Amino acid sequence: MPNTVSLKDISEKTPLFNREEEHNEKIPILDVQGLKKYYPVKKPFGQIRGEKRSVKAVDNVSFRLYEGETYGLVGESGCGKSTIGRTLLRLIEPTAGKAIYKNKDLFELTGENLREVRQELQMVFQDPYSSLNPRKRIGQTLEEPLTIHSIGTKKERTEIVMEILNKVGMQTDHYYRFPHELSGGQRQRIGLARSLVVNPKIIIADEPVSALDVSIQSQVINLLQELQEDLQLTYLFIAHDISIVRYISDRIGVMYLGNLVEEAPADSLLATPLHPYTQALLSAVPLPNPLVKKERIILKGEIPSPLSPPPGCVFHTRCPSAMNVCKMEAPEKKEMSSNHFVSCHLYR
Amino acid sequence: MQEQPLLDVKELKTHFHTERGRMTAVDGISFQVNVGEIVGVVGESGCGKSVTSQSILRLLDEKNTAAYEGEILFKGTNLLKLSDSEMRNIRGNDIAMIFQDPLSSLNPVYTIGYQIAETILLHQDVSKKEAYARAVEMLRITGIPAPEKRVNEFPHQLSGGMQQRVMIAIALSCLPQLLIADEPTTALDVTIQAQIIELIEELNRKHGMGVLFITHDLGVVAELCTRVVVMYLGQIVEEATVEDLFTQPLHPYTKGLMKSIPHLDGDKSEKLHVIKGMVPTLNNVPKGCRFAPRCLYADELCLEKAPDLTEYRKGQKVRCWHAERIVLEEEGQYA
Numbered sequence: 001m002p003n004t005v006s007l008k009d010i011s012e013k014t015p016l017f018n019r020e021e022e023h024n025e026k027i028p029i030l031d032v033q034g035l036k037k038y039y040p041v042k043k044p045f046g047q048i049r050g051e052k053r054s055v056k057a058v059d060n061v062s063f064r065l066y067e068g069e070t071y072g073l074v075g076e077s078g079c080g081k082s083t084i085g086r087t088l089l090r091l092i093e094p095t096a097g098k099a100i101y102k103n104k105d106l107f108e109l110t111g112e113n114l115r116e117v118r119q120e121l122q123m124v125f126q127d128p129y130s131s132l133n134p135r136k137r138i139g140q141t142l143e144e145p146l147t148i149h150s151i152g153t154k155k156e157r158t159e160i161v162m163e164i165l166n167k168v169g170m171q172t173d174h175y176y177r178f179p180h181e182l183s184g185g186q187r188q189r190i191g192l193a194r195s196l197v198v199n200p201k202i203i204i205a206d207e208p209v210s211a212l213d214v215s216i217q218s219q220v221i222n223l224l225q226e227l228q229e230d231l232q233l234t235y236l237f238i239a240h241d242i243s244i245v246r247y248i249s250d251r252i253g254v255m256y257l258g259n260l261v262e263e264a265p266a267d268s269l270l271a272t273p274l275h276p277y278t279q280a281l282l283s284a285v286p287l288p289n290p291l292v293k294k295e296r297i298i299l300k301g302e303i304p305s306p307l308s309p310p311p312g313c314v315f316h317t318r319c320p321s322a323m324n325v326c327k328m329e330a331p332e333k334k335e336m337s338s339n340h341f342v343s344c345h346l347y348r
Numbered sequence: 349m350q351e352q353p354l355l356d357v358k359e360l361k362t363h364f365h366t367e368r369g370r371m372t373a374v375d376g377i378s379f380q381v382n383v384g385e386i387v388g389v390v391g392e393s394g395c396g397k398s399v400t401s402q403s404i405l406r407l408l409d410e411k412n413t414a415a416y417e418g419e420i421l422f423k424g425t426n427l428l429k430l431s432d433s434e435m436r437n438i439r440g441n442d443i444a445m446i447f448q449d450p451l452s453s454l455n456p457v458y459t460i461g462y463q464i465a466e467t468i469l470l471h472q473d474v475s476k477k478e479a480y481a482r483a484v485e486m487l488r489i490t491g492i493p494a495p496e497k498r499v500n501e502f503p504h505q506l507s508g509g510m511q512q513r514v515m516i517a518i519a520l521s522c523l524p525q526l527l528i529a530d531e532p533t534t535a536l537d538v539t540i541q542a543q544i545i546e547l548i549e550e551l552n553r554k555h556g557m558g559v560l561f562i563t564h565d566l567g568v569v570a571e572l573c574t575r576v577v578v579m580y581l582g583q584i585v586e587e588a589t590v591e592d593l594f595t596q597p598l599h600p601y602t603k604g605l606m607k608s609i610p611h612l613d614g615d616k617s618e619k620l621h622v623i624k625g626m627v628p629t630l631n632n633v634p635k636g637c638r639f640a641p642r643c644l645y646a647d648e649l650c651l652e653k654a655p656d657l658t659e660y661r662k663g664q665k666v667r668c669w670h671a672e673r674i675v676l677e678e679e680g681q682y683a
Contacts, residue, residue, distance in 0.1 A: 076537035183626050213392040218608035218620035247610035284542035285612060286567030290590040299539045302507050
């Protein structure tokens with residue numbers, strides 16, 4: 001692990017540099033570099049000869065999470081945003097790349113070390129119906145992570161769980177309930193409680209509110225924000241609804257077909273979206289205001305198959321301003337204004 | 349000149365007989381859809397919006413569980429009085445419906461061409477060949493590229509957006525006068541949703557087709573609909589033109605809904621509005637106003653006596669005892 005050593009070296013040898021540049025050059029809590037996830041595809045008779053094909057679910061994605069912030073990942077179905085969340089927790093094994101957390105590469109950890117780190121990175125899933133065991137009481141579900149990480153005695157565990165239940169706005173008597181007795185919003189609170197019970201640093205929330213009704217959605221979003229303040233949490237917030245992502249996130253990454261096409265502070269992204277895909281995505285969001293008639297950019301066609309992503313820029317097949325160069329070369333990531341990155345040939 | 353509305357629902361009630369007794373999912377709703385109009389029905393899960401749409405086409409199981417009361421007048425004919433075969437003539441021909449999940453609404457073992465032609469052959473006196481030609485034409489209208497090729501494909505070969513286009517093609521194949529769309533874009537991505545909304549708008553403009561659009565997404569309503577009906581727990585709580593509804597919502601529930609969605613251009617530092625509590629179950633309907641237990645303005649009157657849907661101003665109806673007081677209070681706040 002040469003990289004981990006060098007990172008550590010830098011921070012130890014040049015403490016002055018860090019202090020001075022603290023506002024711009026904070027040390028990220030999680031540094032994802034060149035993450036790739038390819039799924040091999042077999043032909044009907046297995047792979048005998050010919051070119052090996054693969055679905056490029058995530059292709060060379062790099063981003064950083066800073067402590068206490070919310071990083072939103074948006075994109076349409078199949079863009080690879082959930083895959084990123086899952087590979088970070090090693091629920092899916094990555095094909096290549098690094099994820100540096102506390103000077104350790106998450107992708108190289110095994111066994112006991114991995115388990116230790118997982119305590120600090122937790123996940124909240126989309127569907128609160130299928131992610132809770134229907135045969136277990138809420139209390140049992142919530143105590144399980146504590147048992148796995150051997151935290152506290154049995155009595156202490158119960159106390160921790162009661163406290164967490166309280167924190168997510170549930171009553172202590174929910175400890176003895178079964179999931180079917182709870183509503184969707186309550187279940188999602190339990191899903192959140194389960195991730196919080198081991199006192200994590202980073203929460204990866206994969207579409208945590210998209211299965212909920214509007215009025216319940218706002219309850220859960222508010223709760224997420226309160227908890228972040230209380231517990232100094234860092235969120236990786238994965239969702240397809242850009243209004244919600246924009247509301248909750250400090251910085252936003254926009255994904256398309258396995259690539260991070262634009263990354264910017266939330267306000268900057270909304271005010272000046274640079275990538276044509278981001279522009280189209282934003283214009284497609286229906287505004288709840290009938291008096292505003294805006295120009296919708298209607299993208300033609302559908303997302304190409306990740307099995308054979310188009311050469312050059314992955315978006316060029318649907319891009320309203322595609323040029324010749326887009327078909328040949330993949331664009332480089334460029335910083336257009338402070339922390340606003342875009343990968344597009346329109347900007348050079 | 350009072351034109352006859354295309355669809356006139358009068359005091360419709362839909363009951364279900366269940367193990368836990370009779371549940372009234374839709375409880376006395378009345379609304380109209382005029383020719384060429386797009387009416388939105390909004391509400392959260394369990395408010396009865398889908399049951400309403402299914403009741404209009406009488407898709408619920410009348411033999412065993414469902415029972416209707418009231419009238420559903422389609423161009424003056426009461427649909428609830430029609431025989432099964434008369435009803436079959438109307439379904440898919442005069443009134444068509446598109447559903448939320450296109451993949452489970454299409455038959456996986458038939459080509460999409462067959463499924464579109466099936467509807468045409470059923471309702472119109474044409475040859476098989478003509479029906480297939482019409483199917484290709486419908487696919488072209490709904491914006492499917494290379495329709496001659498696609499017509500022979502199976503549903504699983506198409507993406508979600510394409511499947512929804514096929515559903516729309518089937519629904520429109522007999523040029524219905526009324527289209528009922530039950531959350532047609534909920535399962536789709538925003539860029540595909542924008543394409544489908546555009547398509548429905550265009551068909552409405554070109555053919556003057558009336559649309560009843562059921563959704564939970566206020567953004568879609570604002571873009572597409574001309575008039576909106578807001579439902580809560582089986583009742584209409586507010587009805588208004590889309591402009592009135594968004595500029596001056598009257599019912600506390602409508603207000604709450606509007607405030608609880610994060611806006612793209614809203615203030616991020618402000619907390620999202622929360623409607624406290626949750627929707628009660630149907631076997632546990634509150635005694636007075638159904639929204640009272642969750643309402644910020646509720647008082648004893650609300651808990652005791654249910655308000656009627658009354659006209660507050662021209663074109664805007666609300667089911668609330670305190671609509672006037674709330675409006676005055678808010679004006680006072682801003683003055």
